[in-house]
Amino acid sequence: MSVCPYLRSRTDGSYECLKTGSDVNPFIAPCLATYSECPYFKLEIVEERKEEEVKEEVEEKEEVVVKEEKPYTRVEEIENWISSLDNMWRRYEKEAIKVIEEWHKYRQELLRKLSSMNRVIKDYETELNEVEARRELGMIDGDIYERLIDDLNRTLEELRKDRDELDNIIRRIDTMLEPHYRRVRPSFARPSPSKIKLGLLKLEELYKAGKIEKEVYEKLKKELEEDYAIIMG
Numbered sequence: 001m002s003v004c005p006y007l008r009s010r011t012d013g014s015y016e017c018l019k020t021g022s023d024v025n026p027f028i029a030p031c032l033a034t035y036s037e038c039p040y041f042k043l044e045i046v047e048e049r050k051e052e053e054v055k056e057e058v059e060e061k062e063e064v065v066v067k068e069e070k071p072y073t074r075v076e077e078i079e080n081w082i083s084s085l086d087n088m089w090r091r092y093e094k095e096a097i098k099v100i101e102e103w104h105k106y107r108q109e110l111l112r113k114l115s116s117m118n119r120v121i122k123d124y125e126t127e128l129n130e131v132e133a134r135r136e137l138g139m140i141d142g143d144i145y146e147r148l149i150d151d152l153n154r155t156l157e158e159l160r161k162d163r164d165e166l167d168n169i170i171r172r173i174d175t176m177l178e179p180h181y182r183r184v185r186p187s188f189a190r191p192s193p194s195k196i197k198l199g200l201l202k203l204e205e206l207y208k209a210g211k212i213e214k215e216v217y218e219k220l221k222k223e224l225e226e227d228y229a230i231i232m233g
Helices: 039-068 075-136 142-187 193-208 214-232
Strands: 007-009 015-017
Touching (some): 193 214
Antiparallel strands (some): 007 015
C-alpha cells in the first residue's frame, strides 16, 4: 500500500501530517493510496519543481559567468599569427636582400655598358658633325656625303635604340625593386661616415669626368646622403 511521505505515526497510535503539523486520520484523509490527490502534497510538489527550476537557472547563470571570466581566449591565436608573420618576414628579408645585392652587382655591369654605348654614340655624332662641316667646306662631293650621312644616321639610330632599351631595363628593375629596398634597407650593413664622405667625393669625380650620367649621379648621391643622415642620427 502506498503511503504519503509526509505521514508520521506517534507512539500513542495517532497520526501527524508533517506538511501541516496537525493531527490527521489517514483512513479519512487521502494519506494512503490516494495521497497524490491531497492538496498539501500537490502544493509541495509544485514548490519542489519551482526550487529545481530556480536552481537550474542559477546553474546556467553560473556557467555563463564562468565563460565570461575568459575574455582573452584569442590571445594565443593572435600570438601564433604574429610568430608566423615574423617567420615570413625573416624569409622575405633574406630573399629580398639576396635579390637586391645580385641586382646591384649586375646593375654596375649594365651601367658600364650604358656609359660605353653613350661614348660610342657621341663619337658617331662628332663624326656626323665633321662630315657636315666637310660638306660645307667643299671637301667632299655630294655622292660621298650622302653615303656617309646615311651610314652614320642608320648606325646612330641602331645605337640609340639599343641604348634606350638598356636604359629602360635598368629603370624598370630599379622601379620594381624600390619598395623592397625601402623595406629591408635598415638591414643592410652601412659604411662608416668617413667612407660615405669618401664615396660622395668619388661620385663627384666620376660625374665631372663624364663617366656616369646625371640621373645616376643624383640617385647615388641621394642614397649616400640618406645613409649619412641615418648614421649621424
